[in-house]
Amino acid sequence: MKFNKDMTMGEILSINPEARAVLEGFGMHCCGCPVSQAEVLEEACEVHGINVDEVLNELNSLEGDDCGCGDENCHCGADCTCTPEDNCGCDCNKE
Numbered sequence: 524m525k526f527n528k529d530m531t532m533g534e535i536l537s538i539n540p541e542a543r544a545v546l547e548g549f550g551m552h553c554c555g556c557p558v559s560q561a562e563v564l565e566e567a568c569e570v571h572g573i574n575v576d577e578v579l580n581e582l583n584s585l586e587g588d589d590c591g592c593g594d595e596n597c598h599c600g601a602d603c604t605c606t607p608e609d610n611c612g613c614d615c616n617k618e
Contacts, residue, residue: 526582528575532567533560535582545581549573 526535526542535542536554543554551571553559559567568575 526564526579528565528568528579529563531561531563535564539582539585541585542582545585546578548581549578551578 526538530538532546532554535546546554549571550573551567553567562570564578565575568578
């Protein structure tokens with residue numbers, strides 16, 4: 524699954540626990556804080572003075588966040604549930 528700036532820190536960490544190392548690498552050592560679990564990535568980056576796009580690039584480069592369809596325009600992830608009606612550019616669920 525591709526990470527985005529509107530995901531909560533809790534969602535990010537539950538999708539890929541390896542994300543914790545990325546976030547901490549940017550100085551965001553608040554991953555275990557109860558408040559951070561409901562805070563979206565963009566808010567957390569603002570609080571820490573970090574560029575959210577840089578964090579997203581690192582998060583989305585983690586292995587296992589690709590559904591494997593091979594479509595360079597695909598915006599879904601390993602747990603892809605998109606359908607052709609989603610118009611996401613993904614061919615993984617088309618017959």
